[in-house]
Amino acid sequence: MKTSRRDFIKISALGLGAATLSASVAKAATKSYFGTERLNKLMTHRTPTYCEVCFWKCAGWTYTDGADNIKKIIGHPDDPHCNGRLCPRGTGGVGMYHDEDRLKTPLIRVKDENGNQTYREATWDEAFDKIAENMQRIAKEHGPECMALFTHGSGGAFWGHLLKAYGSKNIAAPSYAQCRGPREVAWIGTFGEGLGSPEPTDIRDTKCLVLIGSHIGENMHNGQVQEMSDAIDKDATIITVDPRFSTAASHSKYWLPIKPATDIALLLSWIHVLIKEGWYDKKYVEKNTYGFDQLKAHVKSYTPEWAYGITTIKPDVIRKTAREMYNAAPSVIVHPGRHVTWYGDDTQRLRAVAILNALLGSWGRRGGFYIGDGISIPSFPHPEYPKPTRTWRDAMPGKFLLADSALANGVCDATIPSIESDCSIKGWIVNGTNLIFTLPDIENTKKALQNLEFLVVVDTMPMEITGYADVVLPECTYLERYDSIRTSKHREPTIALRAPAVEPKYNSKPGWWMAKELGHKLGLDDFFKYDHIEEVLDWQLKKVGSSLEEMKRIGVKKLERDAYIPLYFNENEDIGFFTNTGKIELYSTSFAEEGFDPMPKYTAHPEPPEGYYRLNYGRAPMHTFSRTANNPNLTDLMDENSVWVNPKVAKLWGLKNDQRVWLENQDGIVSSFSIKVRITERIRWDSVYMVHGFGHKNEKLTRAHGKGASDSELISNVMVDPIMGGTGMRGNFVTFHVDKPEKGGLL
Numbered sequence: 001m002k003t004s005r006r007d008f009i010k011i012s013a014l015g016l017g018a019a020t021l022s023a024s025v026a027k028a029a030t031k032s033y034f035g036t037e038r039l040n041k042l043m044t045h046r047t048p049t050y051c052e053v054c055f056w057k058c059a060g061w062t063y064t065d066g067a068d069n070i071k072k073i074i075g076h077p078d079d080p081h082c083n084g085r086l087c088p089r090g091t092g093g094v095g096m097y098h099d100e101d102r103l104k105t106p107l108i109r110v111k112d113e114n115g116n117q118t119y120r121e122a123t124w125d126e127a128f129d130k131i132a133e134n135m136q137r138i139a140k141e142h143g144p145e146c147m148a149l150f151t152h153g154s155g156g157a158f159w160g161h162l163l164k165a166y167g168s169k170n171i172a173a174p175s176y177a178q179c180r181g182p183r184e185v186a187w188i189g190t191f192g193e194g195l196g197s198p199e200p201t202d203i204r205d206t207k208c209l210v211l212i213g214s215h216i217g218e219n220m221h222n223g224q225v226q227e228m229s230d231a232i233d234k235d236a237t238i239i240t241v242d243p244r245f246s247t248a249a250s251h252s253k254y255w256l257p258i259k260p261a262t263d264i265a266l267l268l269s270w271i272h273v274l275i276k277e278g279w280y281d282k283k284y285v286e287k288n289t290y291g292f293d294q295l296k297a298h299v300k301s302y303t304p305e306w307a308y309g310i311t312t313i314k315p316d317v318i319r320k321t322a323r324e325m326y327n328a329a330p331s332v333i334v335h336p337g338r339h340v341t342w343y344g345d346d347t348q349r350l351r352a353v354a355i356l357n358a359l360l361g362s363w364g365r366r367g368g369f370y371i372g373d374g375i376s377i378p379s380f381p382h383p384e385y386p387k388p389t390r391t392w393r394d395a396m397p398g399k400f401l402l403a404d405s406a407l408a409n410g411v412c413d414a415t416i417p418s419i420e421s422d423c424s425i426k427g428w429i430v431n432g433t434n435l436i437f438t439l440p441d442i443e444n445t446k447k448a449l450q451n452l453e454f455l456v457v458v459d460t461m462p463m464e465i466t467g468y469a470d471v472v473l474p475e476c477t478y479l480e481r482y483d484s485i486r487t488s489k490h491r492e493p494t495i496a497l498r499a500p501a502v503e504p505k506y507n508s509k510p511g512w513w514m515a516k517e518l519g520h521k522l523g524l525d526d527f528f529k530y531d532h533i534e535e536v537l538d539w540q541l542k543k544v545g546s547s548l549e550e551m552k553r554i555g556v557k558k559l560e561r562d563a564y565i566p567l568y569f570n571e572n573e574d575i576g577f578f579t580n581t582g583k584i585e586l587y588s589t590s591f592a593e594e595g596f597d598p599m600p601k602y603t604a605h606p607e608p609p610e611g612y613y614r615l616n617y618g619r620a621p622m623h624t625f626s627r628t629a630n631n632p633n634l635t636d637l638m639d640e641n642s643v644w645v646n647p648k649v650a651k652l653w654g655l656k657n658d659q660r661v662w663l664e665n666q667d668g669i670v671s672s673f674s675i676k677v678r679i680t681e682r683i684r685w686d687s688v689y690m691v692h693g694f695g696h697k698n699e700k701l702t703r704a705h706g707k708g709a710s711d712s713e714l715i716s717n718v719m720v721d722p723i724m725g726g727t728g729m730r731g732n733f734v735t736f737h738v739d740k741p742e743k744g745g746l747l
Helices: 005-011 023-033 038-042 094-098 124-141 156-166 174-191 222-233 263-276 282-288 292-298 304-311 315-328 346-359 408-414 442-450 464-468 511-521 533-543 548-554 589-593 647-653
Strands: 045-050 059-064 070-075 107-111 117-121 147-151 208-212 237-241 254-256 332-334 427-431 454-459 471-474 486-488 494-496 556-558 613-618 642-645 660-665 675-679 687-691 733-737
Touching: 045 548, 070 094, 107 124, 124 147, 124 427, 124 454, 124 471, 124 511, 147 156, 147 408, 156 427, 156 511, 174 346, 174 408, 174 589, 208 263, 208 315, 222 237, 237 315, 254 315, 263 292, 263 304, 263 315, 263 346, 282 346, 304 315, 315 332, 332 346, 408 442, 454 464, 511 533, 533 548, 548 556, 642 647, 647 675
Parallel strands: 147 427, 208 237, 208 332, 237 254, 427 454, 454 471, 613 687, 642 675
Antiparallel strands: 045 059, 059 070, 107 117, 107 471, 486 494, 494 556, 613 733, 642 687, 660 675, 660 733
16 A cells, blocks of 8 residues: 555654644644744744754754743754654653753762661762762772763763763763664675764665664654655655564565564575576676675575575565565665664674675665765864773773774673773763663673772663762753754764753753863863863864854754765766775675674574563654653653564463563563553564563652563573674563562562
8 A cells, every 4th residue: 555755754653743742732833833923922032952862863943932941842944864853752852851850959879877878969069079089099099991981962972071081981882782883893894884873875765675673663763754755755665574563564565574583594585686686786796896706605595495494584575575676776775774783693684784785786876875974073172181001892802803882781891890801990970871771681780880889870860870879960951051063974064053942950960061070170171171161162163164153043054065075976986995805895804804704694593482472672753762751741642661462472371452461581580560461463473572661660750660661671681792792682582471470670
């Protein structure tokens, strides 16, 4: 059935974001987007911002009334991330500002008269003194390298600057090893460069889009949802590979309900068919690739019949979908995905995806992958950072050398003393990431926390990780602060400004101010030679041809592309790639040099035990990770998750719709809270599915506490990718309890 752009956007819950508001405000939001007089009546001032609810960072305008109350946020029409439209998360961001559960003032852990651990409110000066005292002690006793930073979000740049000035480069973001890292390493090993964010997918002009475990429309990658809608209107072929009938699958010409953990087999079979039938871009491959003959020999036995016995996808479907890709080439995209840490062989799976795109000639071609262009914002002048003598890598010598960023799980492991390292990490600063939900294997994270000498948590909300902190610093929301200039490597280089629409609520502060004040306490004055972040931003903007005054007025600025960087390759020109051979490497020499397979192979993964089902998890359009589960605007749309169960399984267990069950994984870990059953044909019988980010145990999160179950709690089997250290999290299996078990969860 043909799906229109309007239908897809509606089902994806994109639209104009009005669904995140109450009925009356939603009506005003829709009208005001189209410029009616009501906008002037309700709003008196607008301030540029870019969203912090998810990593897409859509630029927009924050509107306030005459009393300096934030009323709404709308998308910026000049921003290529959103094209003037925000998703439900973006318009719901105002809920973060109004959430009365926010952290309000600094907190310091103390012992009461009975020896129990509790917190007391503190002044900012007291909090910084406490932190500086412990950081100076750790530097003196162990070395500054024994401090580490975990960060997610825009404020991480300021804390990273502080930590490097202090003398440590142990700075990690879970968005790498727990999310996108394998695809970056795979792309570097194939094309010589990573993908970045947003990915340079030319979806709006594609003729064939292949989604393999990528839930566009549910993960709310705003720009890609809109471009996919354009592609649908142009009758592009959509092929979705997923054990679940996702939103994207419901608008696809082909849905391939693959058996979980067999994706590499399907990818190798597609490669086999393209080469055997000659359905590849021969001119492009001959001119631009290295290792075609080796690849041809490598995939000779990976026939569709072989793959059928593994994936359950019929041979004729494998051939038909391969033909669809070839017919569309080079305007075809086998999407690399985002959250790709699944089974521990993820880098090799993404290598297969990269090879498919190379054979079809889509890299650097219209309707495939465009060549993005960005701009580098210069750093405000400061002294040279001290050179650390050790890093987290010293705790695991010789491992994960192809990882091009620090591993959050690696830093966590380096915090646990071992005979391999003469110094474990002693202190953490955790900024904007709830590590209890973010890092897999909660027991291991807790073990690391127990070995810490000092922990600082910086957040807007009382997430679970704050309960382990020695000092808690309340950050104001993104609507109340300046942050770094957002730069985008896009079809055109684009910059965006985030400025405070109102003064910070309560006794919360922006990250730039916290890092600066703590820097002074640590004696690092030379690294913070400014009174206010406005000085830094204005200096940086003037270096790239703008100013703070201009950006406060226009919000987003598009810059001219570098004349030497084409948007698409000219097939008549010689193209150079940043690989060892200067070619697209179908046979990866960099992998071979490190002792890894230069071409991907299929390896079978463990099956669920009898009575257990593979635990799959994903996103919902209105929520980001665990950070939005308490947002009053977004909980109105979805306040808890459910577990999707196939009717065949439900009948076997006697389960009913909306019945509450507890989940137990293969290691005997039981979910702390029950979860509603959703019986649906949209999930394979060998799997269950739940949305990530629910099941909060902190009672200070009054809306999120006890709502739904936490998938993070049930992920105890972690399959580490030997190439880059990513944490495969989809090798966990669960069974059902209809009555509450005596044993509880880990949170």
